[in-house]
Amino acid sequence: MRAPETGSDPIAQLTLEEVSAAIQALPHGGSDDATREFRLPPQIRASVSPILTALRWGAVMFGLVFAAPLASEGDLNVVTTLSVVLFMTSWRTFRPNRLASNQPLHQVLVFTDAIIIGVAVGWSGGLESPYIFCVVVVALVGAFGWGMARGLSVSAVASVSVIAGLAWASETGLTNETDRLTSQSSLTAVVFMFVAVTIAAFARNRLLDAETRRVQLAGKVDALSETNDLLHLLNEVARTLPVSLDLREAIDSTRVQLTKAFSPDTLSLLIYDDQNDEWTPHISDGCVVHPATGSDHLPVPLRATLVDKRPLLDPRLTPGEGINPRSQSGMYALLRSRNHTVGAIAIEHTEAMRYTERDLRILSGLSDVLALTVDNARWFGRLRTLGANEERTRIARDLHDRLGQWLTYISFELERIIDDGDGTSPELDRLHNDVGQAIDELRETLRQLRSGVTEDDSLADVAADMIRRLQDRSELTITLTVPNPEQRLAVPVENELLRILQEALANVEKHAHAASVEVRWDVDTAGRGVLTVTDNGSGFDVASGVRETAYGLVGMRERADVIGARLKIESGLTVGTTVTVTAGATDERTLASGAESGAINQGAPT
Secondary structure, X not given: OOOOOOOXXXXXXXXXXXHHHHHHHOOOOHHHHHHOOOOOOHHHHHHHHHHHHHHHHHHHHHHHHHHHHHHXXXXXXXXXXXXXXXXXXXXXXXXXXXXXXXXXXXXXXXXXXXXXXXXXXXXXXXXXXXXXXXXXXXXXXHHHHHOXXXXXXXXXXXXXXXXXXXXXXXXXXXOOOHHHHHOHHHHHHHHHHHHHHHHHHXXXXXXXXXXXXXXXXXXXXXXXXXXXXXXXXXXXXXXXXXXXXXXXXXXXXXXXHHHHHHOOOEEEEEEEEXXXXXXXXXXXXXXXXXXXXXXXXXXXXXXXXXXXXXXEEEOOXXXXXXXXXXXXXXEEEEEEEOOEXXXXXXXXXXXXXXXXXXXXXXXXXXXXXXXXXXHHHHHHHHHHHHOHHHHHHHXXXXXXXXXXXXXXXXXXXXXXXXXXXXXXXXXHHHHHHHHHHHHHHHHHHHHHHHOOOOOOOOHHHHHXXXXXXXXXXXXXXXXXXXXXXXXXXXXXXXXXXXXXXHHHHHXXXXXXXXXXXXXXXXXXXXXOEEEEEEXXXXXXXXXXXXXXXXXXXXXXXXXXXXXXXXXXEEEEOOOEEEEXXXXXXXXXXXXXXXXOOOOOOOOOOO
């Protein structure tokens, strides 16, 4: 082994910061250890042990001054007592009593000090001993450390020990001055000890009361600060309520407010569909969330919040438990409105201990307003969807009366110009064909806008006509199967299912790159209908997460939500897509009563 080089002493190479850190890492001792269980301000606790140590040594010095003449005359009792009190004072200087400790050992040690010093003082003259103030200091320590009752108990034990020490000295023949216990000086010493104990206990109580008031005042200041922060956030959120009746706008506003308040690395807003017991993500910043998650498959903290019905703070997340597997701390809260669970919020950070109880209280107050915002937006979306038929008819009428007439007029004029011309013009012919195609597309749009389920025209009839027109203008092969054409659902329910079918077929036509589509509409005798649309197109990865711009699937889910139906989307890359909508008699009552169901946001491309 190579010998260490000169100057390579590791201690000598330590920096000042490293030495300081090493000292702070050592176990607490001395005065800090003696008063660490005392509920007093740090600056007062830091001065308690030095003051008590000064009183101990002061009592020893006082006794030494008056005991010096006796010691010079050969009084061995005084010298013996001096040795004992010096040892005990030195010992308590380096190992102070653990004040206010609830451990029996620390309390017994005070009585042990009183017995030892009491016997030593009794040995050198009893209550008239020059070291009597050492006994007084021990009683004062008991009173200040544990209160008046403990101080009087220590005083009584010390007094009995003094008497026992004096009696022992008398029996051994070292002194015959047992009458000292009845002298006026002895009475003065007892009174002085009682006064010292009373003052120490009074000072202790006043300091504790002052600290209690300080803590309460600090708590009120913190509460006022939290209230001020919460009111500020609530004010900002409340100002967005009048303009947040659109669900997407409400969600965007929610994202802004939560990001501004907590600066999370991961933010997720899940909305609950109570009929299907599914949670669908509307915000998934910094994480990947499955488009539809059952309550049993939620992350552990969210499940705990759902059970306890109260916000949850986890300052040290177990790896993999959060929505983001890398998160190390998080807060979770339910969104509840009208005594129903609307959704849930998850806020996480990759830094442990990032959030505190103060942050949780702010989130708790903020979640009530956010729940109201989201719930209002969902209800407005339902009402808007239910009133869309009237608006659809008005738009169709305007398109027909204005745009349709203008396009027809342009087509007639182009025909007249072509017929009146000396020769054919390729540009005019092409323009005439384009206008004709535009008229055909407008007519198809008007048919879709005007088409709807009525008492006379069922969903099966309207769907067959719509599929026929789609096949005429595209290369898709579409098969419609209706096992029970005589069975029907309520007209409003079938109308919303028709719009879902239109959106599903539009997705297939625009994005799926499919060759064939199978549509099945089946209503059983119990009044439960299932609409299924299956294509053999390219499909997409449903489990890959949520894309909030997938407005086509969002609209389908919102329409299913209006009638209380269940929408299920199954897909995979290169295996096609299946859209299944299940509606029934219960869902018709939901439509009629406007009962709550979850507005679900499906995050996949349209």
